[in-house]
Amino acid sequence: xxxxxPVEYEIVLLSVQVATWSVLISMPLSLATAWLLSRRQFYGxxxxxxxVHLPMVIPPVVVxxxxxxxxxxxxxxxxxxxEVLGITIAFTWKGAAIASAVxxxxxxxxxxxxxFQAIDEGLEEAAATLGASPFRVFFTITIPIISPGLxxxxxxxxxxxxxxxxxxxxxxxxxPGETRTLPLALFTxxxxxGGDAAAVRLLSISVILALGALIASEYLxxxxxxxxxx
Amino acid sequence: MLSVNITKVFDSFRLETQFEVEEGSITAIFGKSxxxxxxxxxxxxxxxxxxxxxxxxxxxxxxxxxxxxxxPIYKRQIGxxxxxxxxxxxxxxxxxxxxxxxxxxxxxxxxxxxxITGLLELAPLLERRPRTLSGGEKQRVAIGRALLSNPKLxxxxxPLASIDVQHRFEILPFIQRVREKTGITIIYVxxxxxxxxxxxxxxxxxxxxxxxxxxxxxxxxxxLDLHPMTSRFDAGAVISAIYSxxxxxxxxxxxxxxxxTLRIAGLNAEIGIHLxxxxxxxxxxxxxxxPKDTSVLNVFKGELIEIRHEDGPQLDLxxxxxxxxxxxxxxxxxxxxxxxxxxxxxxxxKAVAIDRRTLGTSxxxxxxxxxxxxx
Numbered sequence: 001x002x003x004x005x006p007v008e009y010e011i012v013l014l015s016v017q018v019a020t021w022s023v024l025i026s027m028p029l030s031l032a033t034a035w036l037l038s039r040r041q042f043y044g045x046x047x048x049x050x051x052v053h054l055p056m057v058i059p060p061v062v063v064x065x066x067x068x069x070x071x072x073x074x075x076x077x078x079x080x081x082x083e084v085l086g087i088t089i090a091f092t093w094k095g096a097a098i099a100s101a102v103x104x105x106x107x108x109x110x111x112x113x114x115x116f117q118a119i120d121e122g123l124e125e126a127a128a129t130l131g132a133s134p135f136r137v138f139f140t141i142t143i144p145i146i147s148p149g150l151x152x153x154x155x156x157x158x159x160x161x162x163x164x165x166x167x168x169x170x171x172x173x174x175x176p177g178e179t180r181t182l183p184l185a186l187f188t189x190x191x192x193x194g195g196d197a198a199a200v201r202l203l204s205i206s207v208i209l210a211l212g213a214l215i216a217s218e219y220l221x222x223x224x225x226x227x228x229x230x
Numbered sequence: 231m232l233s234v235n236i237t238k239v240f241d242s243f244r245l246e247t248q249f250e251v252e253e254g255s256i257t258a259i260f261g262k263s264x265x266x267x268x269x270x271x272x273x274x275x276x277x278x279x280x281x282x283x284x285x286x287x288x289x290x291x292x293x294x295x296x297x298x299x300x301x302p303i304y305k306r307q308i309g310x311x312x313x314x315x316x317x318x319x320x321x322x323x324x325x326x327x328x329x330x331x332x333x334x335x336x337x338x339x340x341x342x343x344x345x346i347t348g349l350l351e352l353a354p355l356l357e358r359r360p361r362t363l364s365g366g367e368k369q370r371v372a373i374g375r376a377l378l379s380n381p382k383l384x385x386x387x388x389p390l391a392s393i394d395v396q397h398r399f400e401i402l403p404f405i406q407r408v409r410e411k412t413g414i415t416i417i418y419v420x421x422x423x424x425x426x427x428x429x430x431x432x433x434x435x436x437x438x439x440x441x442x443x444x445x446x447x448x449x450x451x452x453x454l455d456l457h458p459m460t461s462r463f464d465a466g467a468v469i470s471a472i473y474s475x476x477x478x479x480x481x482x483x484x485x486x487x488x489x490x491t492l493r494i495a496g497l498n499a500e501i502g503i504h505l506x507x508x509x510x511x512x513x514x515x516x517x518x519x520x521p522k523d524t525s526v527l528n529v530f531k532g533e534l535i536e537i538r539h540e541d542g543p544q545l546d547l548x549x550x551x552x553x554x555x556x557x558x559x560x561x562x563x564x565x566x567x568x569x570x571x572x573x574x575x576x577x578x579x580k581a582v583a584i585d586r587r588t589l590g591t592s593x594x595x596x597x598x599x600x601x602x603x604x605x
Contacts, residue, residue, distance in 0.1 A: 126316040128303035129275055130330025130379045137304075140329075144320045227320055 004205070012205060015181040018093055019161035022100035023154050026108050030153060033105075034112035056106045064170025067099055071171070095172035096179045100161035107160055108153040115149025116142075148225045155217035159210055182206045232383060232415065236273050236283030236293070245269050245280075245439040251432070253288075256409055256416040258430035258447075260423070261459070266439040267419040268313075271385045274417070275310050276303035287382055309376030309384040309414075313391050315368035317360035323371050324356040330379030341412065346374040349411055350404055365393040366400055373408065384408075387419045402428050423464050427451070427508045435459055447506070452554035454538035454546050465546065466510035467556045473499045482527070482581065489552025493527045495582045511546055511558035513583035517576045518567055528579040530555070534569055549577055 004012065036042075037049055055063055071078040071089040081087045089095045119142065127137045143150075165183040172179040174188060186202050189195035232251040237244070245266040251257045259267045272278040274285055276292065279300060285293040287308075292301045317326050328343060347353050350370045360368060369389050376384055386405070390398045406429060409416055418430060426433055426447060433450045435443040437459050443450055450456060451468040469492065471485035476498050483497030485505055492507060499505065521529055532551035539545055545564065549555045555577055569575070 120316075122312065122314065122316050123318060125277055125303070126310070126312060127318070127329065129277075129306075129308060129310040130375065131304050131307065131332070132330070133304055141318060 008202065008205065010177060011180060011182055011185045011202070012209065014093060014177070015162055015209070018096045018100055018181055019158045021094075021097035022104055022161040022164075023108075023157045025097060025101040026105050026157050027150075027154060030105060030108035030112055030157075031150070034109050034116055037109070038113045038116035052109050053106050055103050060103065060164075060166025061170050063102055064099060064167035067095070067102065067167065067171040071095060071098065091172050091175060091179065093172075093178055096164075096168050096181060097161075099167040099171045100164040101157075103164050103167055104157035104160040108157045111153035111156055112146070112149055115146035115152075118149075119145050148221045151217055151221050151224065155213055158213055162206065162210060162213075182209075231288060232274070232417075233284070233286050234270070234274060236270075236280035236285060238269065238273065238278065238280045238283075240269070243439045245273075247436065247439070247441050249434050249441050249444055251415060251417060253415050254409075254413050255431045256405075256418055256429055257432040257434060258426040259417060259419045259434045259436055260426050261421065261436035263421055265436040267421075267436055268387055269439075270436065271310075271387060271417055271419055274383070275308050275385055276301060276306050277310075290382075307380065307382050309379055309381030311369065311372050311376050311384065311386040311389045313388045315360070315365075315372045315392065317363075317368055317371055317375070319360055321360075322356065323352065323358050323360065323363070326360065326371055327352070327356075327375050327378055329375060332380050341377055341380070343378065346378055349407060350374045364397070366397045369393060369401055370404060373404065377408065377412065377414070381414070384414050384416045385419075386416060388421070389418075390420075390422070390425060399428075405429060423460060424508070427468055427506060448554075451508070452548065452556060454536055454548055454556065457538070457546060464508075464510055465556065465558070466508055466513070467554050469507045469509060469553055469555070471505055471507060473497075473501060473503050473505050475501065487553055489530050489532070489555075492579070492584075493581045494584050507584055509555060509579055509584065511556040513579060514555060514557035515578045516547070516549075516557055516559060516563070516567070516569075517578065518574075520576055521578060524578065525580075526578040527581040530577045530579075532575060532577055534571055534573040534575055537564070537569075537571065549575060551577055 033052055037045070037052070068090060069075050071081075073079060073082055073090065078089055081089060087094070089098060123145065124137050124141055127141045128134075132140065163183055164181070165187065168179065168181065169184060174180055174184045180188065182202060182205070186199055186206070189199040189202060231253050234250070235248040237246045243264070243266065247266065247270050259270060261267050269278060273280050274292070280293060280295065282295045283293065284291065284295070291297070291299050292306055293299060318329065321329070324343070327346065331343070347356070350373060352370060352374055355363060355367060355371065360371070363371065369392070373389070390401055393401065402425065405416070408414065418425070420426060430447055433443070433445065433447055434441055435450060435456060442459055443453065443456055448468050448470055451460065451466065457465045469487050471487035471492060473483065474486040474491065475484040476482070477484070481496050481498070483494045483499060485492040485494065485507060494507065520531070530551040532549040532555065534547055535550050536548035537545060538547075543562070544558055544560050547557045547559065547569070549557055557577060
């Protein structure tokens with residue numbers, strides 16, 4: 001790496017790793033929640049809908065603190081994970097991925113929900129009359145047809161995770177090489193006297209990274225839309 | 231045999247239908263839009279759930295409210311051709327076709343892809359995507375796809391509605407062929423009378439959620455009291471006949487039926503086939519004496535058996551010419567000719583007035599005979 005310094009390279013790699021895992025964690029949950037909210041009528045629909053959007057409207061610091069309470073060594077989930085499975089979440093990159101996943105969750109649910117609402121349910125009915133079980137209908141008809149929406153959701157979640165700051169720094173702190181992602185590194189440099197030049201470099205890197213992700217997603221979405229369009 | 235006896239209350243109307251459909255027949259559910267046609271077949275397919283009632287195919291109960299049976303759609307083995315084709319946009323034609331094909335290939339007598347591709351002339355389309363197909367091609371694929379799921383019954387909901395007018399009648403012979411080759415029971419929903427006459431054996435007349443009449447096409451079409459529900463403009467008897475000859479010099483086809491021979495301009499078909507002619511009541515005129523020196527080729531002697539009086543200047547008469555025939559004349563003519571029940575009349579039908587497109591192949595008489603299922 002001649003363009004990036006070893007430290008910068010480490011930061012970019014960590015950021016991409018955290019954002020990727022964040023999307024991987026959030027995707028199945030978002031898909032299930034979006035399906036539930038757009039396809040099922042149930043008691044408490046409004047409450048679930050509200051809870052899903054909560055990370056969007058409460059201060060990220062609060063999210064980070066709640067995560068710390070839950071996933072810390074003394075926390076109910078964190079305690080279980082470290083004692084039984086030997087996994088530490090707090091103050092590790094895994095925690096950063098979880099914090100990002102929580103923050104990306106409402107955005108991804110929204111994007112997937114829109115695709116669920118746009119799909120022609122007649123196609124699913126037709127598949128059922130052809131003998132396909134609900135399970136088969138979901139994986140052979142619904143998922144392929146909403147795949148442009150899933151990609152849009154993934155990219156949105158990825159971009160949101162790359163920029164995640166408040167919840168992350170509260171939950172997993174700002175540890176070089178472990179939890180110091182791009183925004184945290186940028187924040188550190190701004191706090192450091194004479195760090196402006198390095199800060200501008202990081203800033204440029206983050207813009208290029210985000211732009212690259214957007215272009216890639218647009219390209220992918222167009223290809224897939226062409227495949228599934230009527 | 232399919233038997234349906236269901237009630238479902240919707241916001242705007244109440245569906246309350248009871249009927250039975252013979253195995254191997256094509257039954258048209260006919261009625262105006264909003265009469266409950268689609269709701270009825272949706273209940274059979276399991277797409278809508280009746281409030282009360284029973285739906286059975288043979289010994290299989292699909293729905294029984296009292297016994298709490300409601301077989302899910304995918305276990306009903308009912309093919310459904312929708313008004314819009316509903317082909318899967320992300321699959322090729324071939325993958326659409328085989329989507330519902332049962333995985334265990336030992337299912338007896340079921341059709342395979344080659345049979346269906348041949349029957350519906352789909353071979354050139356197999357690699358294409360649904361969006362590149364014309365409306366007629368899409369419906370042919372949809373029919374093939376439904377048949378390949380090995381259904382016990384095929385439901386068709388106005389399958390021609392999404393096809394442009396010029397190409398509509400190109401699909402009907404395919405549906406006819408499907409029935410001839412597979413012997414499958416078909417329920418065909420439509421509000422177009424000419425489709426019913428072309429293709430159906432039986433009609434179920436649906437009006438405001440209720441079955442108002444059921445019978446063979448010939449029976450229903452010769453009932454004067456049903457004209458407000460069938461079609462006021464196109465009202466007229468349907469005559470079952472056998473194509474018996476062709477006059478090459480004058481390009482005239484001959485149809486033999488119980489009352490004589492009907493000549494139709496420009497009809498050249500295979501000798502011996504069953505055909506059905508729809509004689510619109512307003513194309514039939516009456517005379518008291520045997521007409522001479524007339525340009526009208528079809529003259530039949532008959533007896534007036536029913537008069538349907540209606541408000542307005544015209545009325546419909548049922549005449550027995552060996553088979554029922556309906557004539558629409560003015561009230562003034564009825565008066566001037568002094569016609570009454572039992573009057574002997576001559577009915578005249580212009581050979582050029584009969585719409586060749588409505589000449590359906592009638593198989594109604596042979597519905598009890600078992601047809602080979604294999605193509």
